[in-house]
Amino acid sequence: MTSNKIENSPTAKINALSDSFKQVLKRGQQYVDLLDQLAQTDDAEELLAAAEKLAEQDLHNAFIDFPQHYQAADYCMLFMGRLLEMHNVTSVTVDENGQHEFVAMIDPLTDASFKFVVSDNGEAAFTEQTQQQPLFYMNLKQRLFQFNNRALVNYFIVYALKKHSDLELRDAIKPLIEFANELADDLNFTINLGILNTANDERFKLQEPNLQLTVIDRLFVKTGETDYMLMNLPQNSGAELLLDQGIKFDLSFDPDDYSQEWAFQVKDPGEQVSFFDILLHYTMVREWYLADRDALAVRSDQLIIADDEDDTDQSAATIPPEPESEPTEEVLSTTAIDEAPEETADDESEAVDDEETPEQKKHDEDD
Amino acid sequence: MASENQDSKAVDVSQEIKSRIETKVKYLQELDQAIDQHRDRDVYRLLDNQRYAKEIEHREQQPNDEGVMSLVDDLADQLSSYLSVNLIKYLGKTYPFFYYEEYQTGHYRIYFGNWWDRRRFGELDVLNVRFSFDQTEYEMLNKSFALARKDKRYNSDRINKISSENDRLQDLIDHQREREEKRQHIQEELKDINSHSGLFESSRNRATREELVAQLQKLEDQETESRTAAQTIKENEQVVLALSKENTILSYEQKSIIDTFGSFEDFELANRNLYADYLKSLADDKDAGKQVNAND
Numbered sequence: 001m002t003s004n005k006i007e008n009s010p011t012a013k014i015n016a017l018s019d020s021f022k023q024v025l026k027r028g029q030q031y032v033d034l035l036d037q038l039a040q041t042d043d044a045e046e047l048l049a050a051a052e053k054l055a056e057q058d059l060h061n062a063f064i065d066f067p068q069h070y071q072a073a074d075y076c077m078l079f080m081g082r083l084l085e086m087h088n089v090t091s092v093t094v095d096e097n098g099q100h101e102f103v104a105m106i107d108p109l110t111d112a113s114f115k116f117v118v119s120d121n122g123e124a125a126f127t128e129q130t131q132q133q134p135l136f137y138m139n140l141k142q143r144l145f146q147f148n149n150r151a152l153v154n155y156f157i158v159y160a161l162k163k164h165s166d167l168e169l170r171d172a173i174k175p176l177i178e179f180a181n182e183l184a185d186d187l188n189f190t191i192n193l194g195i196l197n198t199a200n201d202e203r204f205k206l207q208e209p210n211l212q213l214t215v216i217d218r219l220f221v222k223t224g225e226t227d228y229m230l231m232n233l234p235q236n237s238g239a240e241l242l243l244d245q246g247i248k249f250d251l252s253f254d255p256d257d258y259s260q261e262w263a264f265q266v267k268d269p270g271e272q273v274s275f276f277d278i279l280l281h282y283t284m285v286r287e288w289y290l291a292d293r294d295a296l297a298v299r300s301d302q303l304i305i306a307d308d309e310d311d312t313d314q315s316a317a318t319i320p321p322e323p324e325s326e327p328t329e330e331v332l333s334t335t336a337i338d339e340a341p342e343e344t345a346d347d348e349s350e351a352v353d354d355e356e357t358p359e360q361k362k363h364d365e366d367d
Numbered sequence: 368m369a370s371e372n373q374d375s376k377a378v379d380v381s382q383e384i385k386s387r388i389e390t391k392v393k394y395l396q397e398l399d400q401a402i403d404q405h406r407d408r409d410v411y412r413l414l415d416n417q418r419y420a421k422e423i424e425h426r427e428q429q430p431n432d433e434g435v436m437s438l439v440d441d442l443a444d445q446l447s448s449y450l451s452v453n454l455i456k457y458l459g460k461t462y463p464f465f466y467y468e469e470y471q472t473g474h475y476r477i478y479f480g481n482w483w484d485r486r487r488f489g490e491l492d493v494l495n496v497r498f499s500f501d502q503t504e505y506e507m508l509n510k511s512f513a514l515a516r517k518d519k520r521y522n523s524d525r526i527n528k529i530s531s532e533n534d535r536l537q538d539l540i541d542h543q544r545e546r547e548e549k550r551q552h553i554q555e556e557l558k559d560i561n562s563h564s565g566l567f568e569s570s571r572n573r574a575t576r577e578e579l580v581a582q583l584q585k586l587e588d589q590e591t592e593s594r595t596a597a598q599t600i601k602e603n604e605q606v607v608l609a610l611s612k613e614n615t616i617l618s619y620e621q622k623s624i625i626d627t628f629g630s631f632e633d634f635e636l637a638n639r640n641l642y643a644d645y646l647k648s649l650a651d652d653k654d655a656g657k658q659v660n661a662n663d
Contacts, residue, residue, distance in 0.1 A: 214605075217612055220483040224615035230483040239483050 044186035051079035447473030
C-alpha cells in the first residue's frame with residue numbers, strides 16, 4: 001500500500017471506495033444497533049452508553065451522507081424518557097414533535113413543553129420552552145447532574161405559580177427529582193439537587209456577600225400579622241422563622257466563621273421540606289424573597305464547569321466587579337452574573353475588608 | 368449611790384448587748400443553715416420577715432428587725448445571685464417569654480422574648496421577687512393592648528400619615544412632565560398679558576396676572592420639592608420600617624402574654640402576686656420532702 005503505483009491503479013481505487021462503503025455501512029449498522037439499544041435495553045448502564053455514543057456519533061462521511069434524523073438533544077430526551085419508564089414514572093411523556101425533535105410534557109403542566117439544549121461541551125440543559133428556563137443541566141459523559149436554582153425560581157415560583165396551584169407544581173417537580181435520584185442510584189451520577197434538597201444540614205449561601213439586616217427586618221414585619229414568629233439565633237448569627245409542623249426556616253451565618261457568609265437552611269422533623277417548598281407554599285416568604293431577590297438570591301454551586309450562556313452573553317464580560325452600581329439594573333445583571341465564577345474572589349476580599357463586622361456583633365450583644 | 372447606779376446600769380447594758388448579739392448570732396446562724404441547705408423560702412423569710420408574715424402567713428404588723436437584717440446588707444448582690452437560680456427556673460415556666468441577663472453579680476436585665484428584635488424591659492429584683500419594668504417600655508405595651516381592643520396598632524396612625532405623605536411625594540415625581548407643560552402654558556399667557564399691561568393696566572388684567580404669577584410660584588415650589596422627593600421617600604420608608612418593627616415587637620409581646628395569661632389584666636395580677644405565688648411554690652416543693660421548718 002506504500003507504493004504509488006498500486007494506489008493509482010483502478011483496482012486500488014475501487015478497493016478504496018469499497019472500503020469506505022464498508023466503513024459507512026458498519027457505522028450505519030452500529031447506529032442502528034445503538035438505536036435498538038436505546039429503545040429496548042432494560043439496563044441503565046447500556047441505556048447511558050447508547051445515549052452517550054449516539055449523541056457523539058458523527059455519521060458524516062466523504063462518500064455518503066446518512067440523512068440526519070435526530071440530534072444529541074433528542075438522544076438525551078430519549079434517555080431520560082427511557083430511564084423514567086424503567087422506574088415506572090409515568091407523569092413525564094416524551095414525544096416527537098413535527099420537527100423530529102423529542103420534547104417532554106410533565107403532568108399536570110399542560111401548557112409547558114421541555115427540550116434539551118446541548119452545548120458544545122456536551123452539557124444538556126433541560127429547558128422549558130415558553131420561558132427558556134434551563135431547569136437542570138446534565139452531562140452524560142462526566143455523569144453530572146444539577147438543578148439550576150435561579151431557573152427553578154424563575155420558572156416555578158415567579159411564572160408557573162400564576163397559573164397553577166402550589167400542589168400541582170410540587171407534583172410537576174417530583175419526577176425531575178426522581179430522575180436525578182435514578183441517575184445517582186443506577187449510574188453513579190454526581191447530582192446536585194440545589195434548592196430542592198430536603199436535607200436539614202443543606203445550606204444555600206447568598207450570592208451577595210453582605211446582607212443588610214433591614215432585609216430581615218422586612219420579613220419580621222411581615223410575620224406581625226401571622227401566627228409565625230421570627231426568632232433570633234444564638235450569638236446574633238441570624239434569624240429563624242418558625243413555621244407549621246416544626247418546620248424552621250433559617251437565614252444565618254456560622255458565628256465561628258469569620259467570613260460570615262449568609263445562607264438559607266430549612267430544618268424539619270422528617271427532612272422532607274426543601275427551600276424550594278418553602279417558597280412554593282408560604283406566600284409570606286415568597287413575597288418577601290421576590291421583593292428583595294437581588295439581595296437574597298442563592299448562589300448556584302457549580303458542578304459543571306462552563307456555562308455557555310455566560311460565554312455567549314457579551315454583557316457578562318462587561319459587567320463591573322461591583323454589581324451594586326445601579327440598583328435598577330441589579331435584577332437584570334444578576335441573571336447574567338448568576339454563575340460567574342469571578343464573584344467568589346470578591347466575596348473574600350470584601351469580608352476581610354469589612355472591619356465593622358466584629359464590632360457590630362459586639363454592639364448587638366451589648367444591646 | 369451614783370456608782371452603784373452606774374454599775375446596775377452597766378449590767379443592764381451588757382445584758383442588752385449580750386441579748387442583741389445573741390439575736391444577731393441566731394439570725395446569722397439561721398441564715399447560714401438556710402443557705403447551706405438551699406431553703407430559699409427561709410432565706411426570703413429571714414431577709415424580709417414583715418413581708419413574709421403579711422403575704423404568706425397573713426399576719427399583719429410584724430415589724431422587721433432592721434438591726435439584724437442590716438447585717439447582710441453588704442451581701443445583697445451575692446444573695447441575689449444565689450436566690451436567682453431557683454427564681455429564674457420558676458419564672459422560666461411561669462413567664463416563658465422573659466429572658467434574663469446577669470450583667471453584674473446579682474443584677475438581672477429582662478428581655479422580652481428572643482425574637483428577631485426585642486425590647487429590654489427593665490430589671491428583675493430577685494431579693495424582693497419583683498419585676499421592676501422600665502416604665503416607658505411597659506407603658507407602650509399597656510397602650511398597645513388598649514389599642515388592640517379598638518383593632519388598632521401602636522404606630523398605625525404615624526405609619527398611615529407617613530405613607531400618604533410618600534404617596535403625595537411620588538405623585539409629585541410622577542407629574543413632572545405635566546407641571547412643565549403647565550408652566551410653559553402659564554408663561555405664554557403671562558407674556559400675552561404683560562403685553563397689555565403698563566401704566567393703564569386694567570384691574571382685571573392685573574388680577575389675572577397676579578393669579579398667574581401665584582400659580583407659577585406654586586409650580587416652582589412643587590418642582591423644588593420633587594427634586595428631593597425621591598430621597599425623602601427613601602428616608603420615610605426607613606422610618607416606616609422602624610415603626611412597623613415596633614408594631615411587630617408589640618404584637619409578639621401581646622401574643623405571648625395572651626398565650627400565657629389570657630389577658631393583660633391577668634398578667635398584671637400575676638405580677639402583683641408573684642412573691643406569694645413563688646414562695647408558695649417553694650413550700651409545695653419542700654412539703655413533699657423533709658424540709659419542715661425547725662425555726663417556726
